[in-house]
Amino acid sequence: MDNFLLLITKPDNVPILAMLFLIPFFIWLAYKQARQTDLTGVPSDAALNDKVYVWPYLCRNEFICAIIIMLILGVWSIMIDAPLEEMSDPAKTPNPSKAPWYFLALQEMLVYFDPWIAGVVLPGLIIVGLIAIPYIDINPKGKGYYTIKERPFALAVFSFGFIVLWIVLMIVGTFLRGPGWNIFMPWEYWDPHKLVPLTNVNLSYLFGIRDDMTANFFGFAVVAGYFALGPIFYFWKLKSSKFLQELGLVRYVIVSSLFLCMMALPIKMILRLAMNVKYVWVSPWFNI
Amino acid sequence: MNEERKGLIDKITNSDIWKSIFRHGYEKTGRRYTLQVLQNVWLHLHPPRISRHALNFRFTWCMGGITFLMFLVTAVTGVLLMFYYRPVAEYAFRDVQALEFDIPFGMLLRNMHRWAAHGMVISVMLHMFRVFLTGSYKKPREFNWAVGVILLLITFFLSFTGYLLPWDQLAYWAVTVGTNMARATPVLGHEGPFAPADIITQSNDVRFALLGGTIVGPSTLLRFYILHCIAVPLVASLLMALHFWRVRKDGGISGPL
Ligand code: HEM
Numbered sequence: 001m002d003n004f005l006l007l008i009t010k011p012d013n014v015p016i017l018a019m020l021f022l023i024p025f026f027i028w029l030a031y032k033q034a035r036q037t038d039l040t041g042v043p044s045d046a047a048l049n050d051k052v053y054v055w056p057y058l059c060r061n062e063f064i065c066a067i068i069i070m071l072i073l074g075v076w077s078i079m080i081d082a083p084l085e086e087m088s089d090p091a092k093t094p095n096p097s098k099a100p101w102y103f104l105a106l107q108e109m110l111v112y113f114d115p116w117i118a119g120v121v122l123p124g125l126i127i128v129g130l131i132a133i134p135y136i137d138i139n140p141k142g143k144g145y146y147t148i149k150e151r152p153f154a155l156a157v158f159s160f161g162f163i164v165l166w167i168v169l170m171i172v173g174t175f176l177r178g179p180g181w182n183i184f185m186p187w188e189y190w191d192p193h194k195l196v197p198l199t200n201v202n203l204s205y206l207f208g209i210r211d212d213m214t215a216n217f218f219g220f221a222v223v224a225g226y227f228a229l230g231p232i233f234y235f236w237k238l239k240s241s242k243f244l245q246e247l248g249l250v251r252y253v254i255v256s257s258l259f260l261c262m263m264a265l266p267i268k269m270i271l272r273l274a275m276n277v278k279y280v281w282v283s284p285w286f287n288i
Numbered sequence: 289m290n291e292e293r294k295g296l297i298d299k300i301t302n303s304d305i306w307k308s309i310f311r312h313g314y315e316k317t318g319r320r321y322t323l324q325v326l327q328n329v330w331l332h333l334h335p336p337r338i339s340r341h342a343l344n345f346r347f348t349w350c351m352g353g354i355t356f357l358m359f360l361v362t363a364v365t366g367v368l369l370m371f372y373y374r375p376v377a378e379y380a381f382r383d384v385q386a387l388e389f390d391i392p393f394g395m396l397l398r399n400m401h402r403w404a405a406h407g408m409v410i411s412v413m414l415h416m417f418r419v420f421l422t423g424s425y426k427k428p429r430e431f432n433w434a435v436g437v438i439l440l441l442i443t444f445f446l447s448f449t450g451y452l453l454p455w456d457q458l459a460y461w462a463v464t465v466g467t468n469m470a471r472a473t474p475v476l477g478h479e480g481p482f483a484p485a486d487i488i489t490q491s492n493d494v495r496f497a498l499l500g501g502t503i504v505g506p507s508t509l510l511r512f513y514i515l516h517c518i519a520v521p522l523v524a525s526l527l528m529a530l531h532f533w534r535v536r537k538d539g540g541i542s543g544p545l
Contacts, residue, residue, distance in 0.1 A: 012406075012458070014403075014406075015406040015407070015409070015410055018410065019410060022410065022414065023414075026349060026414060026417065026418070029346060029349070030418075030421045033346060033347075034421075042544045043341075043544055050339065050340045051337040051338065051339055051340065052337060052338065052339075052340050052343065053318065053321040053322070053325075053336065053337055054321075054325050054331075054334045054335060054336055054337060054338055055321045055322075055324040055325050055331065055334075055336075056321065057343055058334065058338060058342070058343055059325075059331065059334075061343055061345070061350075062353060065345075065350045065353060065354070066353075066357055069354055069357055069358075069407075070357075070361075073361065073400065073403060073404060073407060074400075076399075076403050077396055077399035077400040077403055078396065078399075080399065080403070081388075081395060081399060082395075082398050082399050082401075082402040082403070083456075083458055084384060084385070084388060084454055084456050084458075085456040085457040085458045086456060086457050087381045087455065087456060087457070088381070088455050088456055088457055088459065088460035088461075089457065089460075090460070090503060090504070090505075092457070093461065094457060094461055097461040097462070097464065097465045098461075098462060098465065099462050099465045099466045100447065100448060100451050100462050100466070102409050102413075102444060102447065103444075103448070103466055106469075107465065114472070115468075115469055115471065115472030115479070116472040116473065116474055116477075116479075116480045116481050118469075119468075119469030119470075119472050120469060120470075120472055120473045120474065120477075120480070121474070127437065127441065130437045130440075131433075131434045131437050133420075133425060133433065134425040134426060134427075134429070134430035134433050134434070135430060137425075137426070139426075140426065140427075141423075142423040142426075143422075143423045143424070143426040143427075143542060143544070144422060144423065144424060144542035144543040144544045144545065145422060145423075145543070145544040146421060146422055147423075151423065154423075155421070158420050162417060162420075285481055285482065286481040
């Protein structure tokens with residue numbers, strides 16, 4: 001418990017503590033407005049053609065906002081000092097060594113995937129995926145106002161990625177990861193000698209496969225089968241779904257691959273936490 | 289009450305003293321308001337008029353503006369910090385200590401710089417969240433969203449390069465952990481898959497290029513310093529200018545029309 005208090009009062013953890021309140025607040029604010037639109041319909045043109053002068057109306061708002069934020073920043077800077085530990089020493093590795101808080105979701109992914117996936121491929125896909133969003137979301141509705149009804153799929157996917165896979169993992173990484181990158185609950189003592197027995201096994205092992213060659217083949221089949229879900233769904237639904245027809249093949253391939261890659265993280269987390277699965281696919285060149 | 293106040297204001301603004309200072313009154317007309325924006329170098333990025341709903345705090349959460357404000361604060365405090373800080377392994381840590389203990393308001397300066405940087409990371413994430421929730425990336429704003437994603441990465445990178453500069457244990461190991469990822473880059477990192485072992489080694493892979501060595505060391509400090517103080521802010525400023533210009537050219541803040 002003392003340890004947890006120490007952790008939440010660490011100056012560098014103040015931003016993430018603030019996020020704990022800011023994120024729910026803004027979700028609530030957005031939800032309120034979305035429900036309003038979904039109940040009463042999108043505001044009419046007449047109300048929107050109403051223009052106002054930037055000076056003084058917008059400039060006044062900007063000015064007030066800037067003053068409030070500067071006040072908060074001023075108080076924050078007077079009250080809380082930036083941390084400065086001992087001088088750096090390459091020979092003294094702290095345990096745990098943590099990246100800055102905004103990268104902790106990435107560091108958390110390292111538990112579940114090898115560094116080349118968690119540290120390079122997945123971050124790369126996040127960037128590519130974010131940039132691709134406007135080009136693969138062809139739904140013309142819900143532009144410029146809050147709504148849930150008009151774009152439920154887009155909202156669900158993005159919110160899951162942003163809130164659960166980014167923010168929550170960041171919070172877990174900051175507050176619950178201790179020495180050896182083990183999970184410590186707030187009331188637990190950070191025991192640097194805590195040993196978690198590593199009984200993780202590969203998925204093929206769980207299926208009774210003992211021979212490397214077969215295991216390699218099995219892993220390949222599982223991963224390929226997972227990514228085949230995309231095409232299977234496409235050909236199954238194409239005839240009946242107007243949405244899929246409008247989306248087109250190229251966009252569909254991008255959407256489904258990005259989606260499957262994103263969902264691979266929670267799936268691997270569940271496999272690891274529930275069944276102690278280490279790797280799904282062990283090949284001579286890489287492991288997934 | 290209002291009449292009374294108006295009378296008093298008239299009395300003051302008609303007095304000889306007032307008139308000797310301010311040559312003419314301030315007309316409250318659309319023409320005046322428009323010129324105010326058009327003729328001011330700091331304000332002319334705005335259009336003269338915008339739709340009413342763009343004023344609404346509940347719509348934009350002000351987060352784009354706050355991100356920009358935080359950037360300005362870090363720029364000003366950062367320049368001041370540069371007067372006291374030398375990016376050399378022997379001095380860096382001592383210089384930060386001196387800021388804390390010897391230099392008047394040095395601690396406050398450092399605090400403001402650090403917390404504004406953290407604030408910027410928070411606000412840029414919330415800004416992106418808001419833009420997504422209002423569907424503001426949709427036509428014609430696709431490209432500005434892409435510019436935004438690059439700005440998001442730049443914000444992280446700015447914060448990350450700055451994290452190393454105090455040269456204490458916190459800084460050193462956070463950056464060590466962060467840059468260790470680069471070892472595993474496929475093909476280009478010496479521990480990554482498909483890396484030709486006889487060509488890509490510890491001392492010529494992407495991580496080496498980033499650190500200027502095989503571990504975080506003095507040349508990393510210098511590299512990160514230059515990236516943090518010159519290269520990245522420069523790119524960030526250019527992209528922000530592009531970002532704001534596109535907000536305006538794409539028809540101002542998105543709205544339900
Ligand atoms: C350094 C970072 C950034 C700064 C300073 C910045 C600043 C701004 C400002 C001042 C606005 C005006 C409206 C508002 O305040 O919400 C704006 C709008 C916008 N921003 Fe950013 N932004 C940044 C990063 C981003 C990111 C990360 C994204 C998305 C990935 C993004 C996408 C957009 C879009 C699409 C608009 C138009 C919104 C609309 O029309 O409703 N920006 N930005």
